[in-house]
Each structure stands twice: as structure tokens, then as C-alpha cells.
Amino acid sequence: MYFSTIGELIAMDGHGSFVWLAYGTTVLVLLVNLVATRLATRKQESALRWRQEVAALQQQQANNTTEQNDS
Amino acid sequence: MSGSFAASLKQLWHKLGSPRWFYQITHNWVRGFGVMAAVMLVVGCVWGLAFAPPDYQQGNSFRIMYVHVPAAMVAQSLYLGMGVAGFIGLVWRMKLADVAIAATLPLGITLTALALFSGSVWGRPTWGSWWEWDGRTVSTLVMLFLYLGIYALREAIAEADLRARAAALVSLVGTVNIPVIKYSVEWWNTLHQPASFTLTEKPAMPAEMWLPLLVMVLGFYCFAGHNVLSRMRLEILRREANTRWVAELFAAKPVSASITKES
Numbered sequence: 121m122y123f124s125t126i127g128e129l130i131a132m133d134g135h136g137s138f139v140w141l142a143y144g145t146t147v148l149v150l151l152v153n154l155v156a157t158r159l160a161t162r163k164q165e166s167a168l169r170w171r172q173e174v175a176a177l178q179q180q181q182a183n184n185t186t187e188q189n190d191s
Numbered sequence: 192m193s194g195s196f197a198a199s200l201k202q203l204w205h206k207l208g209s210p211r212w213f214y215q216i217t218h219n220w221v222r223g224f225g226v227m228a229a230v231m232l233v234v235g236c237v238w239g240l241a242f243a244p245p246d247y248q249q250g251n252s253f254r255i256m257y258v259h260v261p262a263a264m265v266a267q268s269l270y271l272g273m274g275v276a277g278f279i280g281l282v283w284r285m286k287l288a289d290v291a292i293a294a295t296l297p298l299g300i301t302l303t304a305l306a307l308f309s310g311s312v313w314g315r316p317t318w319g320s321w322w323e324w325d326g327r328t329v330s331t332l333v334m335l336f337l338y339l340g341i342y343a344l345r346e347a348i349a350e351a352d353l354r355a356r357a358a359a360l361v362s363l364v365g366t367v368n369i370p371v372i373k374y375s376v377e378w379w380n381t382l383h384q385p386a387s388f389t390l391t392e393k394p395a396m397p398a399e400m401w402l403p404l405l406v407m408v409l410g411f412y413c414f415a416g417h418n419v420l421s422r423m424r425l426e427i428l429r430r431e432a433n434t435r436w437v438a439e440l441f442a443a444k445p446v447s448a449s450i451t452k453e454s
Contacts, residue, residue, distance in 0.1 A: 132251035142309040146258040168441040
């Protein structure tokens with residue numbers, strides 16, 4: 121490591137606040153993009169799954185009614 | 192022979208236009224880009240922050256370069272990608288082109304903003320000012336407005352075909368700004384330092400300074416690959432929600448089917 125102590129790494133000879141602000145913002149921007157995409161994908165996937173579940177139930181019900189009518 | 196080659200090339204082109212095929216093949220790419228991005232960004236950040244030597248003139252503030260340069264490079268590449276997608280969308284009416292533009296916008300906007308912000312934070316200790324009306328800064332600001340303009344345009348137009356064409360056209364026309372950003376440091380007398388790093392030439396910096404930058408640039412590109420492909424796949428699931436292949440992909444599990452049968 122270039123710095124001899126953690127304190128020096130944080131201070132960066134007085135430039136610490138600028139450097140850490142830039143890196144912190146970068147991490148934030150990347151994380152927001154990652155999380156927003158993941159949450160929206162989960163939401164869409166569960167909506168699609170729910171839709172198929174409902175369709176399957178309706179199909180089942182329709183089958184039951186025709187069976188009852190037949191007997 | 193050449194006829195069959197042309198035919199297979201044409202077939203590939205048609206496949207590329209198929210959202211279903213795209214959704215299937217990109218499944219593993221997303222994962223691969225994600226893993227590579229995570230590794231390279233962590234290694235690059237630690238290397239750039241703690242192990243690279245400080246600049247002899249700028250001291251430790253130069254470490255901002257390791258996030259500023261990749262953010263700016265990837266933001267420009269993404270814009271160029273939207274321009275290419277816009278061209279393909281206008282000429283061949285490929286559905287995926289508009290999906291690509293829609294999926295690129297959020298990351299493009301945020302990375303351009305990040306490039307401007309990190310540049311400002313770097314400018315304060317280096318140039319003695321948060322903001323300079325310098326050629327490269329202003330042309331990057333223009334790129335941010337182009338990104339935001341296309342985003343607003345897509346939000347404002349309800350008719351899908353018109354929305355796709357409008358966004359494609361502005362994306363394509365806006366690419367003239369990319370060479371302006373690139374050559375701004377040569378055309379105008381500026382505070383901005385000339386490119387410290389390109390993918391084609393040997394850098395002027397010592398290796399212990401540019402190697403972490405290379406890792407960060409590649410990490411940012413992998414992150415962009417991961418994020419844009421993920422958003423494209425999401426957009427495909429939204430647009431193709433009523434198709435048979437999406438229905439089959441999310442069909443109810445046999446377990447729940449057997450439960451309904453028993454009742």
C-alpha cells in the first residue's frame with residue numbers, strides 16, 4: 121500500500137474529502153442502477169407468473185364445469 | 192457457396208431481430224458480465240485508491256481519475272451505441288433497436304452525470320474551481336441534455352411506433368456531439384488535460400498508474416454490458432408479455448396444477 125496508516129489513506133494529504141466524495145458517488149450510482157434494474161425485473165417476473173397462475177386456475181375451473189355438465 | 196453464406200448471414204440478422212432469441216442467448220452473458228464487473232471494479236478501486244502512486248503535480252486528488260475517466264468513456268460509448276441502434280431502427284425497423292435505446296438511457300444519463308460531478312470534484316483541488324466553461328465539460332453537458340431529451344421524448348409520445356422513430360432519429364443526430372467531446376481538448380484552448388489514456392495507444396503514465404485505470408475502464412464496460420442487457424431483457428418481458436413464449440416461460444409449476452386438481 122502507498123499509505124502507511126489507515127488515517128493517511130482517509131486523509132490523502134488533504135485531498136481525502138474530494139477523492140472519497142467522488143468514489144462514494146460512483147458506488148452509489150452503480151448500486152442504484154443495479155438495484156433499480158433488479159427490483160423492476162423481479163416485479164415484472166412475478167406479475168407474469170401470477171398471470172399464468174390465474175390462467176391455469178381459470179382453465180381448471182372451465183374444465184370442471186364441462187365435466188359437471190357432461191355427467 | 193457465397194449464396195449460402197449470404198443466406199446464413201441473413202438468417203442471423205433475422206434472429207438478431209427476434210426478441211425471443213435475444214432473451215434466450217443473453218441469459219448467460221448477463222451473469223458473465225456481472226461477475227467480471229464485480230471483480231474488476233473491486234480490484235480497480237482498491238488499487239487506485241490505496242496502491243497507485245500519487246501524481247507528482249496533483250498529489251492524491253488524481254485518484255479521482257480512476258472513476259471519472261471510465262464514467263466519461265462508457266457514457267460516450269453508450270451514446271454511440273444508441274446512435275447505431277437508432278440507425279438500425281430507422282433503416283430496418285428492427286424492434287430490438289428501440290428496446291436497446293430504452294434500456295441504455297438510464298445508465299447513460301447517470302454515468303454522464305457522474306462524469307460531470309466527479310470532474311467537478313476533481314476540478315476544485317486541481318483547477319481551483321468547481322466549474323469551468325471548458326470545451327470538453329460543455330460538450331459533455333450537451334450529451335447529458337441529449338440523453339435527457341431522448342428520455343423525455345420517449346415519455347411524452349404514447350404511440351409506440353412514432354416514439355421509437357423519434358428516439359432513433361435524435362439518438363442518431365446527437366452522435367455528431369461525440370467527436371466534439373473527443374477532439375474538444377485539441378480544438379480549443381482548455382484546462383482539460385489531453386486524453387491521459389486511450390485503448391489504442393501506449394499511455395504516457397507509468398504502468399503502476401495506468402494499469403488500475405485499465406482495470407476500472409474494463410470493469411465499467413462490463414457493468415454497462417450487465418446493466419444494459421438486463422434492462423433490455425426486462426423491456427422484452429414487458430413488450431412480449433402477451434406472447435406464447437413468455438407465457439410458457441412463466442407457466443404455472445406442475446405442483447400448483449396438481450393441488451387444483453385434488454380440490
